[in-house]
Amino acid sequence: MSTNAVKKKSGGMKFDPNWIYLILCGAIVYWFVTTKDAMPTEKQIDWSDFQRYTRENVFSRMTVNLKENLVLAEVKPAHQKAVFGDTVPPIRTNAWGETEKPSVKTILPSADRFSDFYDKTKERYDIDATVKYEEGGNFWLNLLNGFLPILFFVFLWVWVMRKMGGGGAGGIFGVGNSRAQIYDKGTANKKTTFKDVAGLSEAKQEVEEIVDFLKTPQKYTALGAKIPTGALLVGPPGTGKTLLAKAVAGEAEVPFFSLSGSDFVEMFVGVGASRVRDLFAKAKAKAPCIVFIDEIDAVGRARSRNMAMGGNDERENTLNQLLTEMDGFGTNSGVIILAATNRADILDKALLRAGRFDRQINVDLPELNDRKEIFVVHLNDIKIDETVDTEFLARQTPGFSGADIANVCNEAALIAARGGKTLVGRDDFMNAVDRIVAGLEKKSKITTLEERQAIALHEAGHATLSWMLEYANPLVKVTIVSRGKSLGAAWYMPEERQITTYQQLQDEMCATLGGRAAEELTLGKISTGATNDLEKVTKQAYAMVAYYGMSERLPNLNYYDSSGQDWGTFTKPYSDETATLIDEEVKRIVNEQYLRAKEILA
Ligand code: ADP
Numbered sequence: 001m002s003t004n005a006v007k008k009k010s011g012g013m014k015f016d017p018n019w020i021y022l023i024l025c026g027a028i029v030y031w032f033v034t035t036k037d038a039m040p041t042e043k044q045i046d047w048s049d050f051q052r053y054t055r056e057n058v059f060s061r062m063t064v065n066l067k068e069n070l071v072l073a074e075v076k077p078a079h080q081k082a083v084f085g086d087t088v089p090p091i092r093t094n095a096w097g098e099t100e101k102p103s104v105k106t107i108l109p110s111a112d113r114f115s116d117f118y119d120k121t122k123e124r125y126d127i128d129a130t131v132k133y134e135e136g137g138n139f140w141l142n143l144l145n146g147f148l149p150i151l152f153f154v155f156l157w158v159w160v161m162r163k164m165g166g167g168g169a170g171g172i173f174g175v176g177n178s179r180a181q182i183y184d185k186g187t188a189n190k191k192t193t194f195k196d197v198a199g200l201s202e203a204k205q206e207v208e209e210i211v212d213f214l215k216t217p218q219k220y221t222a223l224g225a226k227i228p229t230g231a232l233l234v235g236p237p238g239t240g241k242t243l244l245a246k247a248v249a250g251e252a253e254v255p256f257f258s259l260s261g262s263d264f265v266e267m268f269v270g271v272g273a274s275r276v277r278d279l280f281a282k283a284k285a286k287a288p289c290i291v292f293i294d295e296i297d298a299v300g301r302a303r304s305r306n307m308a309m310g311g312n313d314e315r316e317n318t319l320n321q322l323l324t325e326m327d328g329f330g331t332n333s334g335v336i337i338l339a340a341t342n343r344a345d346i347l348d349k350a351l352l353r354a355g356r357f358d359r360q361i362n363v364d365l366p367e368l369n370d371r372k373e374i375f376v377v378h379l380n381d382i383k384i385d386e387t388v389d390t391e392f393l394a395r396q397t398p399g400f401s402g403a404d405i406a407n408v409c410n411e412a413a414l415i416a417a418r419g420g421k422t423l424v425g426r427d428d429f430m431n432a433v434d435r436i437v438a439g440l441e442k443k444s445k446i447t448t449l450e451e452r453q454a455i456a457l458h459e460a461g462h463a464t465l466s467w468m469l470e471y472a473n474p475l476v477k478v479t480i481v482s483r484g485k486s487l488g489a490a491w492y493m494p495e496e497r498q499i500t501t502y503q504q505l506q507d508e509m510c511a512t513l514g515g516r517a518a519e520e521l522t523l524g525k526i527s528t529g530a531t532n533d534l535e536k537v538t539k540q541a542y543a544m545v546a547y548y549g550m551s552e553r554l555p556n557l558n559y560y561d562s563s564g565q566d567w568g569t570f571t572k573p574y575s576d577e578t579a580t581l582i583d584e585e586v587k588r589i590v591n592e593q594y595l596r597a598k599e600i601l602a
Pocket of ligand 1: 196197198199200237239240241242243244340374377401402403406
């Protein structure tokens with residue numbers, strides 16, 4: 001029976017330890033206020049009144065406090081009514097066990113004056129009050145009165161600091177905590193393994209080694225090898241970097257901390273560094289484990305050398321802390337840091353040196369075969385009919401990332417469901433691809449007949465040229481159905497190639513200019529419809545002249561700084577004359593292709 005009762009008590013009520021602090025605080029405040037008030041037995045009176053009362057022999061005992069220059073005098077019961085009036089204070093015991101009789105208190109002009117006054121009064125009047133001199137007041141009372149407010153604030157301060165530093169939940173006091181999400185064996189709802197990652201065979205091979213480090217570190221340490229501290233996954237967004245990192249954690253069966261570089265950034269100074277410390281402390285406690293920092297360029301950007309420019313001190317502090325923590329690890333502490341970025345070139349060199357992120361793993365956009373595999377993975381959960389062919393889908397989605405493909409599969413299923421189908425077919429996938437590339441179909445967009453004609457001619461120009469030109473990308477489809485922002489579109493199937501020749505660039509530009517050329521030739525007037533084309537062509541031409549060294553007057557010169565170190569300096573790496581030359585060359589190249597486009601169309 002009694003054990004039952006105990007059980008009930010401990011299990012039934014949830015007790016938040018913060019309540020203790022609150023109750024203690026409350027008690028202190030209450031005590032402080034009441035002890036201050038706990039002297040209603042003392043009535044303060046003037047010195048002249050005090051003198052009068054003394055002569056009238058009202059007091060039985062006087063206690064002179066020399067330090068504070070005041071006297072406390074107990075009033076004889078017979079005179080209490082005269083002194084206190086109707087509200088005679090009762091006799092009571094104070095917190096220190098002393099009895100407090102009803103008394104009055106007065107400030108003395110000085111202790112000497114009091115003793116003079118007392119002696120004189122004693123000679124002339126018949127008084128029997130005893131006098132006691134005291135150095136200070138009640139020692140403990142003084143101490144407490146003096147220190148209690150200080151104690152209270154110290155207490156409050158300690159409490160706030162503990163909430164800031166400790167595992168307090170949320171609020172502004174949690175700013176110093178890292179924002180890492182942890183996927184542990186217990187919390188993982190579904191373990192990610194290498195099977196979920198399609199393609200990326202080279203990257204997988206690299207990270208498999210990391211899994212091995214985590215699983216059997218002895219194998220490496222026995223030979224005196226050091227376990228690497230970090231690996232950097234470099235690649236465009238949506239190519240499966242996070243997925244890969246999760247798969248590593250899943251395969252190695254270790255906890256996985258996931259956070260984004262921007263999670264370190266906060267408007268308070270010093271918070272970033274404190275979050276880095278917190279993250280590493282947590283990770284070390286859980287070792288062996290994996291820490292995954294997505295978008296590490298948010299903190300890892302090269303520190304500016306140009307101090308005069310101000311620079312972002314807070315970000316640099318955070319980065320410095322990160323560098324220090326990565327170094328401070330014992331090499332075999334079992335914490336491996338994976339980071340992802342799509343811009344490894346702008347990262348601080350110190351991050352990339354050996355002992356930190358010494359491995360770089362490239363995660364590129366998937367090639368045809370990889371896309372096929374990714375489709376296979378994502379079609380697993382989708383009910384498809386026999387018209388769906390992964391090979392065809394992979395061909396239709398050049399330049400798509402893994403995330404895009406996952407999106408296509410989901411979108412196709414949604415489209416099919418909207419159409420009330422039981423299976424997802426090929427058309428649904430094609431619609432999904434269209435939608436993801438160009439945006440939602442705008443059936444309500446009103447175009448005049450004239451506009452539609454212009455759009456049709458424009459797109460026909462693109463189509464004709466890409467048909468006629470040897471190196472232009474093959475055409476997939478032309479449409480004047482407006483989607484998203486565009487009014488019409490000609491879609492190409494870019495060849496998947498790693499290098500592009502001069503001729504290919506020329507033909508591509510020519511085909512891109514085909515739209516405007518067609519408008520000019522057939523309608524005799526040009527429109528704003530070609531804005532996007534022109535932007536593309538101009539950029540391309542600048543790249544040809546300034547980066548690829550492909551112009552006649554500036555051959556084999558490249559003005560691009562791939563190290564990213566000169567970012568922020570305002571000087572161009574070339575003279576004003578060269579700048580003029582570049583402009584002229586760009587104009588010439590674009591113009592040549594425009595004339596060529598018109599010629600072919602004509
Ligand atoms: P990143 O971190 O590179 O931006 P993610 O790893 O977050 O990209 O990928 C987003 C989603 O895209 C994943 O959840 C997954 O569904 C899909 N995905 C990307 N790459 C692949 C791949 N290689 N295999 C299977 N799915 C992929």
